[in-house]
Amino acid sequence: MDVSLGLLTNAVISGLLLGGFYAAVSIGVAISFGMLDIVNIAHPAFILLGSYVAFIGNSVFGIDPILAAVIALPAFYLLGMAAYQVYYVAFERRDDQSLRGLSFFFGILFIVEVGLILIFGVDYTSVQAWYGGGNLSLGFIELPWRLLVPFLLGMAMVAGLQVFLSRTFIGRAIQAVAQDQQALRLMAANPTRIKRIAFGLSFATAALAGAAMIIIQPVEPSIGREYIGRIFAICVLGGLGSFPGMVIAAVTLGIVESLTSTFFGPSWAPAVAFGVLLLTLAVRPSGILGR
Amino acid sequence: MPTSAPEPLLEVAGLSAGYGKIVVLRDVALTVGAGEAVALLGPNGAGKTTLLRAVSGLLPRTGQVKFAGRDMAGAGPGDTVRAGLVHVVEGHRVFTQLSVFDNLLLAGYGLPRPELTRQVEEALAFFPEIAAKRNDRAVTLSGGQQQMLAVAQGLVRRPKLLMLDEPSAGLSPVLVDRVLAAMVRLREAGTILLVEQLIEKALAASDRVYALARGSIVLQARTDEADLPNRLEHAYFGQDVSAPLAS
Numbered sequence: 427m428d429v430s431l432g433l434l435t436n437a438v439i440s441g442l443l444l445g446g447f448y449a450a451v452s453i454g455v456a457i458s459f460g461m462l463d464i465v466n467i468a469h470p471a472f473i474l475l476g477s478y479v480a481f482i483g484n485s486v487f488g489i490d491p492i493l494a495a496v497i498a499l500p501a502f503y504l505l506g507m508a509a510y511q512v513y514y515v516a517f518e519r520r521d522d523q524s525l526r527g528l529s530f531f532f533g534i535l536f537i538v539e540v541g542l543i544l545i546f547g548v549d550y551t552s553v554q555a556w557y558g559g560g561n562l563s564l565g566f567i568e569l570p571w572r573l574l575v576p577f578l579l580g581m582a583m584v585a586g587l588q589v590f591l592s593r594t595f596i597g598r599a600i601q602a603v604a605q606d607q608q609a610l611r612l613m614a615a616n617p618t619r620i621k622r623i624a625f626g627l628s629f630a631t632a633a634l635a636g637a638a639m640i641i642i643q644p645v646e647p648s649i650g651r652e653y654i655g656r657i658f659a660i661c662v663l664g665g666l667g668s669f670p671g672m673v674i675a676a677v678t679l680g681i682v683e684s685l686t687s688t689f690f691g692p693s694w695a696p697a698v699a700f701g702v703l704l705l706t707l708a709v710r711p712s713g714i715l716g717r
Numbered sequence: 718m719p720t721s722a723p724e725p726l727l728e729v730a731g732l733s734a735g736y737g738k739i740v741v742l743r744d745v746a747l748t749v750g751a752g753e754a755v756a757l758l759g760p761n762g763a764g765k766t767t768l769l770r771a772v773s774g775l776l777p778r779t780g781q782v783k784f785a786g787r788d789m790a791g792a793g794p795g796d797t798v799r800a801g802l803v804h805v806v807e808g809h810r811v812f813t814q815l816s817v818f819d820n821l822l823l824a825g826y827g828l829p830r831p832e833l834t835r836q837v838e839e840a841l842a843f844f845p846e847i848a849a850k851r852n853d854r855a856v857t858l859s860g861g862q863q864q865m866l867a868v869a870q871g872l873v874r875r876p877k878l879l880m881l882d883e884p885s886a887g888l889s890p891v892l893v894d895r896v897l898a899a900m901v902r903l904r905e906a907g908t909i910l911l912v913e914q915l916i917e918k919a920l921a922a923s924d925r926v927y928a929l930a931r932g933s934i935v936l937q938a939r940t941d942e943a944d945l946p947n948r949l950e951h952a953y954f955g956q957d958v959s960a961p962l963a964s
Contacts (some may be wrong), residue, residue, distance in 0.1 A: 462830060494768065517961040534858055592819075595822070595823070595826065598812075598819050598822065598823050599826065601812065601814055601815060602812040602815065602823055605812055605813065605814070606812065608775065608806065608810075609806060609811075609812070610823075610826075611793075611794040612773065612775070612803070612804050612805075612806065612828055613773065613798065613823060613824050613870070614795040614799055614826050615792070615795075615823075615826040615827075616795065623769075657786050658961050668816070687871045693910050715794060
């Protein structure tokens, strides 16, 4: 195996940028699973929905895919609030959320996927944007635009949500709600309303993550399933409830996958990535920055 | 000229409550007057925590609860808090991943920010020990400090009545003294209903006492009455202590 410094550097850089994208697709589950204890296994399907919304905005209206996702944010937010309300009434209120709630989201996953197939077909779809190709050259380092822009988007999403959670009333309440709902009720806060808002935010991130995904690669309705394991692995590896931990985990996984793909072939990448997860959890069961 | 006694701040009459089919409280009645410190004592399983939960709206109940002249029928925890009746639950349950200051801000959920900041500072003034750690995460505090933070959370809303559920639970004797010393300061500032298992310390901090056993009030007395600890012990074991015991 011929390892050149340039090849190694570019593999690491690509992995770092890929990690930023992984952070973008994982942050919604970091909220729903990490903070609300809701196993929303359908999240990747809504990311795909976001991809197709970006595609429609780009191909039909000629607007930038990320801008299309931003325009769609309120709709995704409301969709998330509605989904939580159904989940709460049907399962959480009856303390039935563990298995039946999971089944609920499995069903949603397949309904969304089949819906996308029926509307868009099974062929790969992509968008057109100035950052869809080409590299930003920094000396001997090449930063592909199609990776760099999703990376920046992912970092902006994480930073924005971190500020929201730490600086606003609702943000603090979201951090508190998973820990002690009864104490929150005694502070005149409504835990159900807080969780509904948080779940709406989780869905809203799917719109932007979807735009990031369709920029990085062409999409078809079933590729969301490739991300289910990866997303939950990143959230667990980073430590549930920790955004910085999630980012570290996402970047770690991105770099490991990139290095593995570059030097050993892409087939090994998922196995090595999950191997890292298992090793880390064996040493630190709560995750990298878990509490 | 005869004057009628002032209306109690909290009036509980005929209250029954429990968990599902398990009835824990039967026909409980008690009052707390404005400016008083009242202790609610009782052995494990007597229903003390259940009583506070029923009064604060966390549990469904039958019977009547009147607070500051208002019938609290159907009131949930949010309504109760907004009416000025604050319940600090047992177990120094604070939000460990938030800072001390953020814990207190959250306790004032819904209050306008300038007013809230002022009230948070007032609450911190009762507990200089945790005021010094306002930017530290609550998980870094000791058990006693977390309990002080939990009580400070209760004070943020300037309650008319503060109900404290076993603030000394799980604490070492030194920390118990520190927390209960804070109770003495609180007593000067407002009305308190204190649930405790430490009889002597609770009596020292209170004006009146109720004893709860097997879901019913078995004794009520002023804390300066004669032979009270002995009467409490007898009340816990089911003996009639409505009058001072014969020697």
